[in-house]
Amino acid sequence: MQTLDLQAIGLRKLNSTLHTDNASTAYKITNPMGGHAIACGLNRAMDVTIDGHAGFYCAGMNQLANVTVQGHVGVGLAENMMSGTVRVTGNASQAAGATAHGGLVVIEGDASSRCGISMKGVDIVVGGSVGHMSGFMAQAGNLVVCGDAGEALGDSIYEANIYVKGSVESLGSDCEEKPMDAEHISALSSLLEKAQVKAEASQFKRYGSARTLYNFQPDNAGDY
Amino acid sequence: MSKKNKPQTIPRHSATFDEYTLSEIRRAASTGIYDIRGGGAKRQLPHFDDLLFLGASMSRYPLEGYRERCDTNVVLGTRYASKPLEIDIPITIAGMSFGSLSGQAKEALGRGANTAGTSTTTGDGGMTPEEREHSALLVYQYLPSRYGMNPDDLRKADAIEIVVGQGAKPGGGGMLMGQKISDRVASMRTLPKGIDQRSACRHPDWTGPDDLEIKILELREITNWEKPIYIKVGGARPYYDTALAIKAGADVIVVDGMQGGTAATQDVFIEHVGQPTLACIRPAVQALQDLDMHRKVQLIVSGGIRNGADVAKAIALGADAVSIGTAALVALGDNHPQYEDEYQALGTTAGAYDDWHEGQDPAGITTQEPALASRLDPITAGRRLSNYLKVMTLEAQTIARACGKNHVHNLEPEDLVALTVEASAMAQVPLSGTSWIPGQN
Numbered sequence: 001m002q003t004l005d006l007q008a009i010g011l012r013k014l015n016s017t018l019h020t021d022n023a024s025t026a027y028k029i030t031n032p033m034g035g036h037a038i039a040c041g042l043n044r045a046m047d048v049t050i051d052g053h054a055g056f057y058c059a060g061m062n063q064l065a066n067v068t069v070q071g072h073v074g075v076g077l078a079e080n081m082m083s084g085t086v087r088v089t090g091n092a093s094q095a096a097g098a099t100a101h102g103g104l105v106v107i108e109g110d111a112s113s114r115c116g117i118s119m120k121g122v123d124i125v126v127g128g129s130v131g132h133m134s135g136f137m138a139q140a141g142n143l144v145v146c147g148d149a150g151e152a153l154g155d156s157i158y159e160a161n162i163y164v165k166g167s168v169e170s171l172g173s174d175c176e177e178k179p180m181d182a183e184h185i186s187a188l189s190s191l192l193e194k195a196q197v198k199a200e201a202s203q204f205k206r207y208g209s210a211r212t213l214y215n216f217q218p219d220n221a222g223d224y
Numbered sequence: 225m226s227k228k229n230k231p232q233t234i235p236r237h238s239a240t241f242d243e244y245t246l247s248e249i250r251r252a253a254s255t256g257i258y259d260i261r262g263g264g265a266k267r268q269l270p271h272f273d274d275l276l277f278l279g280a281s282m283s284r285y286p287l288e289g290y291r292e293r294c295d296t297n298v299v300l301g302t303r304y305a306s307k308p309l310e311i312d313i314p315i316t317i318a319g320m321s322f323g324s325l326s327g328q329a330k331e332a333l334g335r336g337a338n339t340a341g342t343s344t345t346t347g348d349g350g351m352t353p354e355e356r357e358h359s360a361l362l363v364y365q366y367l368p369s370r371y372g373m374n375p376d377d378l379r380k381a382d383a384i385e386i387v388v389g390q391g392a393k394p395g396g397g398g399m400l401m402g403q404k405i406s407d408r409v410a411s412m413r414t415l416p417k418g419i420d421q422r423s424a425c426r427h428p429d430w431t432g433p434d435d436l437e438i439k440i441l442e443l444r445e446i447t448n449w450e451k452p453i454y455i456k457v458g459g460a461r462p463y464y465d466t467a468l469a470i471k472a473g474a475d476v477i478v479v480d481g482m483q484g485g486t487a488a489t490q491d492v493f494i495e496h497v498g499q500p501t502l503a504c505i506r507p508a509v510q511a512l513q514d515l516d517m518h519r520k521v522q523l524i525v526s527g528g529i530r531n532g533a534d535v536a537k538a539i540a541l542g543a544d545a546v547s548i549g550t551a552a553l554v555a556l557g558d559n560h561p562q563y564e565d566e567y568q569a570l571g572t573t574a575g576a577y578d579d580w581h582e583g584q585d586p587a588g589i590t591t592q593e594p595a596l597a598s599r600l601d602p603i604t605a606g607r608r609l610s611n612y613l614k615v616m617t618l619e620a621q622t623i624a625r626a627c628g629k630n631h632v633h634n635l636e637p638e639d640l641v642a643l644t645v646e647a648s649a650m651a652q653v654p655l656s657g658t659s660w661i662p663g664q665n
Contacts, residue, residue, distance in 0.1 A: 011441075011445065012445070012449070015445045015446075016448065019448070036438045036441055036442070037438065037441050037442040037445045040442050040445050040446055041375055041442075041445060041446030041447075043375065043376075055438070056435070056438045056439075056442070057429070057438065057439070057442040060442050060446070061375040061378070061442075061446055063375060063376075075429060075430070075435065076429035076430070076439075076442075079428075079429045080370060080373055080375070082374065082375065094429075095428055095429040098370075098428040098429040099370035099373060099428055099429075101374075101414070114428065117428040117429070118369065118370060118424065118428050120370075120414040121414060136428075137422075137424060139413075139414045139415060140414050156422075158415060158416070158419075159415075159416060214402075214416070214419035214420065215402055215418075215419060215420050216257065216420055
């Protein structure tokens with residue numbers, strides 16, 4: 001494993017090293033000190049461990065790489081991720097996993113507001129709770145919350161699934177509780193196992209789109 | 225005396241409740257939903273026609289129209305990008321999505337732009353392989369919805385345009401109605417087929433210029449600091465928006481006035497939110513000058529650009545280039561009188577058709593209907609666009625030479641006067657025949 005000291009080499013050198021065609025397969029990034037855009041745009045299979053807290057857009061647009069943050073992260077963790085895995089041992093600020101198309105995001109602590117906003121296929125597993133407006137306009141994928149969810153969960157959701165083990169402060173427009181069938185329990189069990197998060201799938205409730213806002217109806221104007 | 229023979233006034237329609245207004249009230253009362261349409265503001269607005277060039281005289285020496293050079297090239301992205309965009313003409317093609325436009329129309333835009341030596345731009349929904357193939361210089365829009373947003377496409381782009389807003393609807397998100405969500409469009413946007421697609425109006429992972437600065441850092445890191453980063457704003461608060469875009473780290477700022485078109489949004493939004501293009505240019509330029517960034521951060525102006533005179537006037541007011549959308553579609557064949565019978569069948573007429581969201585465009589441009597889309601030959605339409613771009617450029621050069629300029633960028637506000645008080649105030653050039661600029665002296 002190669003060690004890159006962010007404070008010593010700077011962000012440009014750090015990311016360009018990770019982006020090079022002949023990059024190593026394993027890196028440890030030291031002294032991140034809350035820096036922004038660390039390990040963003042990775043596009044090959046590699047293991048990257050960030051030893052400390054990271055700022056905005058950590059592992060943004062990730063493809064193929066496995067990134068672990070041993071600490072907390074700022075806004076937009078793994079935003080627009082396409083594939084790979086991003087794990088945070090601490091908490092994540094708002095918009096974690098925003099618009100992400102694929103891969104797996106695991107936040108072992110809590111995630112702030114708008115977790116999974118406009119997600120497009122990613123799986124997000126949060127060990128703790130999520131803030132308000134999480135799953136806003138979520139299009140596809142799975143958002144799993146092992147704790148509680150804040151207000152307006154899944155507002156204007158499309159075809160994503162949201163699983164919550166704890167309480168939900170309120171549901172957003174067009175989001176409703178859905179049946180938790182055997183297939184969903186099975187799928188959720190697999191996802192929890194993949195995320196290495198211990199929780200019993202059968203204890204979760206599932207939420208998704210009521211699909212009443214998919215085509216504009218004047219009678220629903222108050223919900224838009 | 226019968227009433228018929230009694231002297232009386234002729235029937236008088238209300239200027240306030242005119243025929244169009246009455247028809248809109250009846251339409252709203254009948255349907256219970258606001259009117260959605262494409263295009264930009266249709267109301268009368270102060271515009272470039274309200275400005276005139278002075279030309280050469282005793283104190284200005286003209287250039288020979290067919291002899292002396294008048295250059296038109298523009299370099300976009302000189303502030304930070306290691307690979308700025310070099311275009312031959314000061315006119316670019318604005319962002320229009322595959323989805324709102326047919327694949328053939330997107331290809332035609334690329335072909336026309338290539339021949340003319342300029343760039344075209346993606347739109348909501350991402351980049352199609354065909355679009356990339358047919359566009360030598362392609363600007364990739366980074367939109368709030370992030371539909372189809374893919375880092376591979378980001379790296380393939382020649383520039384990145386972060387869309388904060390657009391002139392037709394500053395503060396509004398996109399709309400693509402269910403009729404136009406084909407299998408391919410649905411797949412690109414990760415949405416079910418046939419639903420009304422509502423694009424977000426705010427970016428999901430940043431709010432405000434401080435966050436945007438970090439977002440731009442991320443985009444630059446991912447693309448190796450090669451690509452120019454544009455920030456596009458609607459014509460709302462052009463001075464402050466421009467200043468904040470500079471602060472956030474933009475290479476290029478696109479200011480889109482309210483005549484700028486959209487694929488679809490509420491008519492009330494188009495007509496009542498935002499400022500005319502003419503009113504946006506000088507404040508934007510002032511912000512650039514105040515921060516010593518004029519001509520260092522390039523300014524692209526869009527919204528109602530129609531001819532070379534508009535191009536020259538926008539540049540004289542301080543823009544580096546202009547961008548066209550509606551005019552480009554017209555050049556391809558949009559609203560062409562040859563389809564008048566079909567426009568009539570749709571309840572409209574050639575030149576007024578704006579129900580682009582319904583996907584029934586007789587010209588085959590704003591549609592995903594294969595039979596309609598096949599009406600547009602991308603090669604022929606592309607040639608029409610390149611011809612049009614060439615004419616606009618020649619017109620701008622003609623004016624610039626008449627003003628004694630060997631590059632269109634040498635045009636300046638002092639070359640202009642205004643025909644109306646309103647245009648004089650907005651463009652900050654003297655009212656014709658006077659030295660008076662409202663608000664300044």
